[in-house]
Amino acid sequence: MDIDASLPAPAPRTRRGRQVGLTVAGVAIVGALAAFFPFHMVLRMLLLPLGRGWHGLVSTFNGVVFLALAALPVAALAVWILARFRIAAGTGSPWRKSLAEVGMVYGTVPWVWITMLPGSGAGVVPERVSLVPLRDLTAIVAAGPLSATMQIGGNMLVFAALGFFAPLRFGRLASIPRVMALVAGCSVLVEVSQYVLQLDRVSSVDDVLVNTAGGVLAALVSRFWWRSVHRRAGGVEAVEPVASIERPAD
Incomplete structure (x- = not known):
């Protein structure tokens, strides 16, 4: 008598449950932010640079955020076009690859743009460097909880999209140490570019630490996804089936 003791693998359901949980958490965070910041105040803040023309759009924080939001439909269209080209070419995982590529660019360029905005003394004020770890972070925390939350949170978001999507797109980056090195x-x-271009900004080692922490945390959020994706691509299933018991030869 043949006994095939192959048990059904609950991994897909578990992964689906985690994805639903992350989606619910994301919606909850967006809802909390929407409740904390009234919509009309946010809209007024974003539209403020329009009164200053192109200079207000490309050289202010609000302007860059406005352009990023305005480019969201373009990013969605880019994902669709790339995916359609990949489907026509017979490339595997067309939607995942397209979403990861556009997500890395769309989620990183605006933040890097903001960090490269010149200060009022650009080209005049001497370059400033801070190489003592945690010194700037201590000063930021001492400035108050609101200022600390905005500055530290903003620095953590600079390369968060890169940390989240890069392991999904490139199998060689599918590990936390490699994502850490990349970010x-x-x-x-x-930081070196800020120093060389004399942008009236402080090139700080603490910025590197916080940027890296943000990218690594984002990679940890997407970790269950990219690990399962690349293991399947390598021919290794996420859950090994129980070996069947063969009937002994007569």
Whole structure:
């Protein structure tokens, strides 16, 4: 008598449950932010740069945020076009790859743009460097909880999209140490650029630490997704079936 003791793997349902949980959590966070910041105040803040023309759009924080929101439909269209090209070419995982590529660019460029905005003394004030770890963070925390939340939270978001989507797109980056190295390298490049271009900004090691922490946390959020994706692509199932018991030979 043949006994196939193959048990059904609950992994897909577990992954689906986690995805639903993350979606619900994301909606809850957006809802909480919407309740905390009245919509008309946010809209007024975003529309403020329009009165200053193109200069207000490209050289202010509000202007860059406005352009990023306005570009959201363009980003969605780019995902669709890339996916359709991949489907026509017979490329595997067309939607995942397209979403990851556009997500990395769309979620990173506006933040890097903001960090590269010149200060009022750009080109005049001498370059400033802070190489003592945690010194700037201590000063930020001492300035008050609101200021600390905005500055630290903003720095953590600079490369969060890169940390979230890069392991999904590239199998060689599907590990936390590699994501950490990638984000840290990009952050160092930004800080060096601020120094070389004399943007009236402080090139700080704490910025690198916080940028890297944000990218790593984002990679941890997407970790269950990219691990399962790349294991399936490599021919290794997420859950190994129980070996069947074969009937002994007569």
